Amino acid sequence: MVRENEIRAGEAAVDLPPTTDGGLVFIGRIHTPWTSRLMTPRQGRADGPVCRIEIFDPWRQALDGVEKFERLEVLYWLHLSRRDLVLQSPANDGTARGTFALRSPARPNPIGTTIATLVGVEGNVVLVRGMDCLDGTPLLDIKPDRTLFSPIAPPQPGDFETG
Amino acid sequence: MVRENEIRAGEAAVDLPPTTDGGLVFIGRIHTPWTSRLMTPRQGRADGPVCRIEIFDPWRQALDGVEKFERLEVLYWLHLSRRDLVLQSPANDGTARGTFALRSPARPNPIGTTIATLVGVEGNVVLVRGMDCLDGTPLLDIKPDRTLFSPIAPPQPGDFETG
Secondary structure (H helix, E strand, O other): OOOOOOOOOOOEEOOOOOOOOEEEOOOEEEEOOOOOOOOOOOOOOOOOOOEEEEEOOOOHHHHOOHHHOOEEEEEEEOOOOOOOEEEEOOOOOOOOEEHHHOOOOOOOOOEEEEEEEEEEEEOOEEEEEOOOOOOOEEEEEEEEOHHHOOOOOOOOHHHHOOO | OOOOOOOOOOOEEOOOOOOOOEEEOOOEEEEOOOOOOOOOOOOOOOOOOOEEEEEOOOOHHHHOOHHHOOEEEEEEEOOOOOOOEEEEOOOOOOOOEEHHHOOOOOOOOOEEEEEEEEEEEEOOEEEEEOOOOOOOEEEEEEEEOHHHOOOOOOOOHHHHOOO
16 A cells, blocks of 8 residues: 555655755756556566656756667656655554665655656657656656766776776 | 866857756765776776775664665765766767766766666665776765666556566
8 A cells, every 4th residue: 555644564764954055946847647656667668658858948948869878868857755654564464664774754854766767759759668657757867877877978087996 | 087177179069057956965985996087987896806895874774674685776966966967979080979878077067977886784884896987086875786676565556567
């Protein structure tokens, strides 16, 4: 079951800091088939439905070249998630574990990440499979899948450092 | 070369929106060997130096169970990056491509992501290899590597949807 606002047995919440430290801009919107948190996948699947990632102005030009990557890392803002849980019980069975040991949407900074499979680019819309978020979720970033990308900039000393 | 504030041949910048849409809390700080952007790796390596991720109060309890995961996804705030570039020329050679086709730190929401190899947990410090950021970088999130994590919460209808 998806939580609404309850705290479950074994869970722990903290007081959120009164101020924030950094600001996000919503650069687009993700259109998916899921309009209720009761329907949304827990994890996206590579053969899941095609979803539409709409890019807002003035960011459209930043799409130049994304069509070359078979997979994209997509970051989005889980806008309905509570942020104050440090221990969570996803199965609601009295046992809990730390938020950083879970991929639950409830986290201090509710940023979702997925590796999506590219279907195509049409104007300011990127078509992908593999999403797991609600319809209307704000977009934060798109990057090439790390395993498909090699830096174009010349290497730096740190690139050769082992230890 | 790492950019300071110049715009290079072929690049394009936009006016940033006057307001932000979401707020981040810095939940920790990443300690690395790199104190200059001229030294920092372009991409972390699994045999790179051990780095220390310090978790601030009140988030320490959220570490419960992270020691079970061999690899962690780490999200951090690239606090020195410019945010207004839509076309970039990493090689500074007159050719440019879109920000979303690059893993450059310069992006509308400068969130870095890496897959780090866990070395150990000591109190409120997570020791990892594979980082690529400056010493002092603000931490946003830690999650289990997606390939090592199975949801604990019961599946939902969307988990079975293909298309």
